[in-house]
Amino acid sequence: MAKYEGGCACGAVRFSTDAEPMMAGHCQCRHCQKLSGAGHSSFAAFPEATVSMSGKVKYWDYRADSGNTASRGHCPTCGSMVAGKTTGMSGVVALNITSLDDPSKIVPQMVFFHGKANGWDHLDASLPRFPGMPPM
Numbered sequence: 210m211a212k213y214e215g216g217c218a219c220g221a222v223r224f225s226t227d228a229e230p231m232m233a234g235h236c237q238c239r240h241c242q243k244l245s246g247a248g249h250s251s252f253a254a255f256p257e258a259t260v261s262m263s264g265k266v267k268y269w270d271y272r273a274d275s276g277n278t279a280s281r282g283h284c285p286t287c288g289s290m291v292a293g294k295t296t297g298m299s300g301v302v303a304l305n306i307t308s309l310d311d312p313s314k315i316v317p318q319m320v321f322f323h324g325k326a327n328g329w330d331h332l333d334a335s336l337p338r339f340p341g342m343p344p345m
């Protein structure tokens with residue numbers, strides 16, 4: 210069994226990795242709100258080469274505020290968002306923490322795009338929070 214395993218809601222898409230996440234955070238940007246149907250999405254970034262993915266993932270591309278092209282990967286059957294990529298960080302894939310079989314295994318360490326947060330979307334106040342993307 211890999212260290213981290215997960216997949217979409219219907220099980221058609223599965224992923225696994227033995228790597229440790231490079232970072233993990235919550236994102237409260239409007240894309241994450243609309244894509245997740247909630248106040249934020251919670252993701253962990255891994256080197257793409259360490260992640261094995263099975264099943265068909267459909268990617269949707271858009272121009273991010275940074276000017277980079279961002280892609281969100283969904284299961285075409287159940288619609289779950291499982292993965293994200295950006296041209297700003299090539300070779301890195303962000304996996305949805307809630308897609309893990311055990312989402313408690315990775316704890317988000319920071320909050321992105323807090324400037325877009327809804328007043329009702331309360332996250333751990335002790336986490337560092339950034340109005341947009343954190344400085345890289």
Ligand SMILES: [Zn+2]
Nearest residue numbers: 217219284287
């Ligand atoms: Zn699915």
Ligand SMILES: [Zn+2]
Nearest residue numbers: 236237238241
């Ligand atoms: Zn976001």
